[in-house]
Amino acid sequence: MPPLRNFATEKSSALAAKGQGRALRTSARGEGAVVERNGKQLISFSCNDYLGLSHHPRVIAAAQEALARYGAGAGASRLVTGNHPLYEELERKLAAWKGCEAALVFGSGYLANLGIIPALAGRGDLILADKLAHACILDGARLSGAKLLRFAHNDVAHLRTLLETDRAAHAHCLIVTDGVFSMDGDVAPVAALAALAREHDAWLMVDDAHGLGVLNGGRGSTSGVEVDVVMGTLSKALGGYGGYVCGSTALIEYLISAARSLVFSTGLPPAAIAAASVAMDIIAEQPELSEKPLHNARLFTKILGLPPAQSAIVPVILGDAARALAASAILEEEGVLVTAIRPPTVPEGTARLRFAFSALHREEDIARVGGIVKREGWVRG
Numbered sequence: 048m049p050p051l052r053n054f055a056t057e058k059s060s061a062l063a064a065k066g067q068g069r070a071l072r073t074s075a076r077g078e079g080a081v082v083e084r085n086g087k088q089l090i091s092f093s094c095n096d097y098l099g100l101s102h103h104p105r106v107i108a109a110a111q112e113a114l115a116r117y118g119a120g121a122g123a124s125r126l127v128t129g130n131h132p133l134y135e136e137l138e139r140k141l142a143a144w145k146g147c148e149a150a151l152v153f154g155s156g157y158l159a160n161l162g163i164i165p166a167l168a169g170r171g172d173l174i175l176a177d178k179l180a181h182a183c184i185l186d187g188a189r190l191s192g193a194k195l196l197r198f199a200h201n202d203v204a205h206l207r208t209l210l211e212t213d214r215a216a217h218a219h220c221l222i223v224t225d226g227v228f229s230m231d232g233d234v235a236p237v238a239a240l241a242a243l244a245r246e247h248d249a250w251l252m253v254d255d256a257h258g259l260g261v262l263n264g265g266r267g268s269t270s271g272v273e274v275d276v277v278m279g280t281l282s283k284a285l286g287g288y289g290g291y292v293c294g295s296t297a298l299i300e301y302l303i304s305a306a307r308s309l310v311f312s313t314g315l316p317p318a319a320i321a322a323a324s325v326a327m328d329i330i331a332e333q334p335e336l337s338e339k340p341l342h343n344a345r346l347f348t349k350i351l352g353l354p355p356a357q358s359a360i361v362p363v364i365l366g367d368a369a370r371a372l373a374a375s376a377i378l379e380e381e382g383v384l385v386t387a388i389r390p391p392t393v394p395e396g397t398a399r400l401r402f403a404f405s406a407l408h409r410e411e412d413i414a415r416v417g418g419i420v421k422r423e424g425w426v427r428g
């Protein structure tokens with residue numbers, strides 16, 4: 048065997064031995080909260096398409112029209128010839144919805160964080176990130192070369208201590224957090240973080256990937272709070288693909304020159320921009336749609352006697368990876384898809400089932416899945 052094969056095989060085996068082996072499973076998403084696997088239809092509680100907009104007829108029609116008129120791909124980076132006219136409209140809608148002066152669309156949420164953070168902080172600067180912040184925030188922070196410190200999850204007092212001890216020795220300071228935590232479903236204390244940032248001459252950046260279209264009438268976790276940098280994705284409640292950032296006009300103009308993941312990566316396919324633009328219209332026109340995922344998540348937490356859900360995401364923590372995998376397999380037998388989330392995605396000993404609720408779930412589906420969780424004793428109440 049050639050040496051690279053040996054290396055790859057050994058690495059894979061080591062990960063598998065730690066319960067960290069992963070494999071792709073072919074999954075075809077249909078209309079409604081349905082996923083087809085191995086020819087079997089499953090009700091999915093593992094999609095982030097919170098409003099079902101990926102299959103909305105108006106979204107599909109907009110994408111089809113853009114595809115037919117403008118072709119399948121952007122052809123180049125936005126700074127070369129990939130800056131399709133459709134961007135302007137989408138960015139105007141995003142900025143208005145987020146109450147910011149301007150917006151900038153990236154290839155994905157991951158690419159946005161990888162581009163934004165190193166543009167705002169570098170060597171000699173300080174980044175303070177929540178302990179449970181999304182992997183791509185940490186990747187962006189590491190790439191930046193700034194000093195990275197983690198504050199205890201949602202712990203404003205700990206953040207204050209770090210600002211008091213470390214802020215002064217650094218030129219700039221960026222505080223970064225998820226608005227809604229992707230594996231825990233709890234919400235950051237955004238207003239308190241913004242006040243603390245102001246007090247300590249720091250900037251606040253909030254990743255609102257799971258907030259848009261779900262919290263505060265769909266406006267997300269930063270609604271009503273002045274946040275320096277609001278980023279998010281077009282791939283969750285908007286049902287499509289791409290990332291974005293909102294902020295001041297000066298910030299956006301700077302990022303166009305400085306965010307390397309924007310400069311050196313091809314623009315989105317025009318169909319993706321058109322789809323997101325219509326999805327934004329639907330969210331703005333139908334505020335009652337954005338109420339549903341949280342409503343459904345709260346039906347579930349009520350059935351289980353858990354504290355009311357704060358977002359569309361509800362974790363059921365099972366502890367070790369094998370137990371979470373077994374629970375996921377039991378649900379699949381019952382026709383329900385809930386992916387097991389294991390370390391290193393979540394801290395050791397906190398493997399879990401992550402339930403994501405959508406506007407499309409029916410009450411009887413939620414009651415049934417809640418019943419299975421109860422029957423199996425996965426929640427001790």
Ligand SMILES: *Cc1c(COP(=O)(O)O)cnc(C)c1O
Nearest residue numbers: 155156157181229256280282289
């Ligand atoms: C999904 C997610 C991202 C990445 O967004 P993509 O558009 O899927 O690349 C970033 N941050 C958080 C918190 C996420 O949940």
